[in-house]
Amino acid sequence: MKIYTKAGDKGYTSNVKGEKLWKGSLWIELQGHVDELNAHIGHLRSLNQRVTKQKDIDDILEWIQYCLFRIGSDVSLQFQASYITDTMIERLEKPLIHILKKQVSYIVLFILVVMRRQPMLK
DSSP states (O other): OOOOOSSOOTTEEEOTTOOEEETTSHHHHHHHHHHHHHHHHHHHHHHIIIIIOOHHHHHHHHHHHHHHHHHHHHHHTTTSSOOSOHHHHHHHHHHHHHHHHHHHHHHHHHHHHHHHHSOOOO
16 A cells, blocks of 8 residues: 655645645644643543542543543634634533642642741841
């Protein structure tokens, strides 16, 4: 089976609409960043499934991956269609905001404790 064209790509690739895009374009770079982020989330999921086995964390990470796939489709179509909805974003934000609120309270507590123990810098 032949997997090459012998024509070379001359620095261009095609998007899902069949349009030729320069490989250095911001659209291709953005698509790469979305894909890379999705790969990192997948790695986190595999670590969670092997080590901590927290179902709630896996569910959040799975939803993030699903949304990233949809966002990747939006990017591929240069946002001429939208595969991610406001409802999906809200569902994505809720657990993240909850986690961040907990983390922020720990950070604020840490700062307060450190400030009480350290004399003010002049």
